[in-house]
Amino acid sequence: MITLTPDRIHEEVKARYGRIAEEFQVEASGSCCADAVDNSCCGEDNDQAVELFANLYTADTEWLPDEVTGMALGCGDPITLANLDEGLTVLDLGSGGGIDCFMAARQVGPNGRVIGVDMTPSMIEKANRNKEKVGLDNVEFRLGQIEDMPVESDSVDVILSNCVINLAPDKAAVFRDSFRVLKPGGRLAVSDIVTQGHFSPEDKADMASWTGCIAGADDVGDYVAAIRNAGFTEISVRDKKAPDVELADSLSLNDEVRVFSARVTAVKPKGAL
Numbered sequence: 001m002i003t004l005t006p007d008r009i010h011e012e013v014k015a016r017y018g019r020i021a022e023e024f025q026v027e028a029s030g031s032c033c034a035d036a037v038d039n040s041c042c043g044e045d046n047d048q049a050v051e052l053f054a055n056l057y058t059a060d061t062e063w064l065p066d067e068v069t070g071m072a073l074g075c076g077d078p079i080t081l082a083n084l085d086e087g088l089t090v091l092d093l094g095s096g097g098g099i100d101c102f103m104a105a106r107q108v109g110p111n112g113r114v115i116g117v118d119m120t121p122s123m124i125e126k127a128n129r130n131k132e133k134v135g136l137d138n139v140e141f142r143l144g145q146i147e148d149m150p151v152e153s154d155s156v157d158v159i160l161s162n163c164v165i166n167l168a169p170d171k172a173a174v175f176r177d178s179f180r181v182l183k184p185g186g187r188l189a190v191s192d193i194v195t196q197g198h199f200s201p202e203d204k205a206d207m208a209s210w211t212g213c214i215a216g217a218d219d220v221g222d223y224v225a226a227i228r229n230a231g232f233t234e235i236s237v238r239d240k241k242a243p244d245v246e247l248a249d250s251l252s253l254n255d256e257v258r259v260f261s262a263r264v265t266a267v268k269p270k271g272a273l
């Protein structure tokens with residue numbers, strides 16, 4: 001069995017999303033899981049993947065150019081989850097082609113600002129080209145890893161992320177660094193793939209599945225523990241398909257692994273140092 005080191009995971013993830021950014025063509029796109037387009041988190045084209053990775057934005061995406069909507073590689077709608085106000089500072093972890101950053105930038109307006117962080121250089125280039133096309137100047141894209149972000153401490157009101165944290169080898173580091181950059185009272189609004197139940201070490205070692213946003217997904221109990229250990233409170237995890245049921249305190253089912261797209265929220269307490 002191959003051992004996946006954190007460096008190897010970062011390199012393979014970067015290679016996959018770098019290829020997607022470089023090879024993307026508007027006319028070939030249409031959805032995250034479009035036929036014959038391997039530009040998605042999903043990779044394989046089947047009904048379950050289509051359902052898992054469907055963005056299903058309630059937020060208005062009509063005003064965005066095809067270059068942006070065609071590069072949507074998420075698995076949910078963190079924009080609606082975040083319920084942003086004018087004037088906020090927003091950070092998007094793993095911003096890709098920039099779709100959530102542009103929607104956030106429009107909502108926070110000229111008195112707010114949005115920072116997208118992504119470790120893949122050609123994604124940052126793509127996002128900057130998209131920014132020119134969209135014509136918003138309160139967005140900026142920074143190259144960096146979400147485990148150790150080029151972002152000032154205590155400077156951000158809301159962190160968004162869409163189908164990215166599952167790709168990170170060290171999720172505890174992602175949540176620790178998120179806690180660091182948030183202002184006291186700041187919050188997380190994240191869409192991500194998580195599981196109920198644990199993948200076997202063999203399944204975890206499948207690199208193609210990891211870069212396709214499956215094998216890197218953690219059990220909801222471990223995911224919540226990483227958020228809580230970072231210092232967050234008011235943690236909520238809900239299945240996008242069953243949003244009325246709170247899963248943050250649920251136990252794992254050990255005999256079976258259920259993979260789902262989750263809506264995750266949490267708060268950095270006001271008194272936090």
Ligand SMILES: C[S@@+](CC[C@H](N)C(=O)[O-])C[C@H]1O[C@@H](n2cnc3c(N)ncnc32)[C@H](O)[C@@H]1O
Pocket residue numbers: 013014017018041071072073074075093094095096097098099100117118119120123144145146147161162163164167168169213
């Ligand atoms: C599945 S795509 C999602 C892109 C975007 N959030 C969206 O919804 O379209 C994952 C993105 O996260 C970036 N990424 C993955 N792991 C990362 C890490 N550890 N640090 C920074 N960026 C990362 C990849 O480069 C890629 O652009």
